[in-house]
Amino acid sequence: MITQAKKENITKLSTLILNAIGNIANTLTGENEKDKILKTLDFYISMDINRISYNNIWTYKIENELAGLIIAYNSNKLKELDAPILNHLKLKNMFLKSFDKECFKDEFYIDTVSVFEKFQGRGIAKELFAFTEKKAKDLGFKKISLLVDFEKEKALKLYEKIGFKKNSILNVSKHNYHHMIKML
Helix, strand or coil: CEEECCCCCCCCHHHHHHHHHCCHHHHHHCCCCHHHHHHHHHHHHHCCCCCCCHHHEEEEEECCEEEEEEEEEEHHHHHHHHHHHHHHHHHCCCCCCCCCCCCCCCCEEEEEEEECHHHCCCCHHHHHHHHHHHHHHHCCCCEEEEEEECCCHHHHHHHHHCCCEEEEEEEECCEEEEEEEEEC
């Protein structure tokens, strides 16, 4: 079952996010230690507005157990979504004007999709993508987009199988990613 995350129930969401985004978490949180990264991600998730706020997260549960999540949002609101995170990083004496470009104008951007290993291979990611595609259409978007690490061949093949096409190459946190889009 897919439902929107709730502010009161963020347990394990940060672990799924960290599993998916890897070294981007260091840039996003300003931390290098896993427990501090997870704590900061929890803080961000509990906020009402930012790119990984509970308001942008949908979870997939099997028998009340969290199996996976997807984070997606309007690319046109990125400045507004990033402001709370950038302000938090200033408190840590990290002064960034913005994060590396991950998406383009007028996209419903899929920031993160992650499924716990014990639930992988059951089609959960495909269901999360289908849900997000419908949500994007309902909101009037003509395309959805995502990034995939050059080294994640399995993920790239899944994305191509469900209709995403490579669009460009973007460098995020000193690492290259394929920017992929799917027209709706």
